[in-house]
Amino acid sequence: MQLFLATFAIISLTVINSCKKSSTNTCSSGLLCANVDGNNYTADPYNSSTGFFGNSTYNGSYAQMVGSGTNTGGYYMKVYGNNGLPGSNATWQIDFMITQLPANGGTYSTQAGSASFEYFTGTGGNQEQYVTDASHSGTVTISSIDTINNLISGTFSYTATETAGQNYTPTQHLITAGSFTNVIIRR
Numbered sequence: 001m002q003l004f005l006a007t008f009a010i011i012s013l014t015v016i017n018s019c020k021k022s023s024t025n026t027c028s029s030g031l032l033c034a035n036v037d038g039n040n041y042t043a044d045p046y047n048s049s050t051g052f053f054g055n056s057t058y059n060g061s062y063a064q065m066v067g068s069g070t071n072t073g074g075y076y077m078k079v080y081g082n083n084g085l086p087g088s089n090a091t092w093q094i095d096f097m098i099t100q101l102p103a104n105g106g107t108y109s110t111q112a113g114s115a116s117f118e119y120f121t122g123t124g125g126n127q128e129q130y131v132t133d134a135s136h137s138g139t140v141t142i143s144s145i146d147t148i149n150n151l152i153s154g155t156f157s158y159t160a161t162e163t164a165g166q167n168y169t170p171t172q173h174l175i176t177a178g179s180f181t182n183v184i185i186r187r
Contacts, residue, residue: 027179032061032081034094034156034178036119037170041092043081046184059085063152063185065101075101079140079152079180086120093120094175096140096156105142110158115140117158119173128168130160136172150185 027033032043044060058064063079077098084090096117098108108115110132117138119130132138138158145152156178162168 027181029182030061030184032079032094032178032180032183034081035176036092036094037173041081041083041094043094044083048186057085058186059090061180061183063180063183065185065187077101077152077185079154079183081180082120089123091121091123094118094178095120096138096158098140098142103145105145105154107139107141109139110137117156117160117175119160119175121173128166129163130168130173131163132158132160136161138175140178145185146182150187151182152185153179153181153183155179 027042030045034041046060046062047058049057058080059082061081063077065075065077067075078095079098080093080095082090082093082095086093094117096115098115100108100114110116115138117132117140120127121130122128136159138156138160140154140156142152142154144154157176158178159172159174161172
């Protein structure tokens with residue numbers, strides 16, 4: 001009986017500890033979150049500031065509609081998440097572009113040509129850029145768009161590889177379990 005109880009106790013502790021280790025990244029409203037190469041990343045909240053010469057700077061978790069004459073309807077959407085000012089003190093940034101302006105949501109992918117993805121790591125001049133290409137794909141699903149309050153929600157995952165001509169280590173990054181809930185849409 002003692003052997004049975006000891007075995008039961010060891011199995012119970014193993015199950016409890018494995019559950020603790022496999023916890024998922026919870027993403028609060030207004031934030032972009034993802035798992036990058038097995039590590040949970042949560043972007044800062046949206047922040048807008050005006051620079052010395054009146055130029056606006058944006059960082060954190062946000063989406064932006066961008067005008068372009070080459071895309072359907074003349075606009076496309078980019079979604080960003082980072083932990084500081086890009087090109088300055090941010091040590092990472094996740095962003096992706098939906099090349100068709102999402103009206104009611106839906107799924108967009110690199111395979112269909114309706115999305116592209118990037119991942120940046122490093123700061124300032126030491127930043128490395130990883131992108132999707134023909135061999136490294138991704139998908140984003142827009143679950144809701146609130147056009148009254150300018151909010152967007154969805155999920156994403158992708159594999160990004162080093163940009164052409166670079167020799168980064170590692171050569172690629174796996175971004176999984178990506179989500180963004182009620183992230184502000186800048187217009």
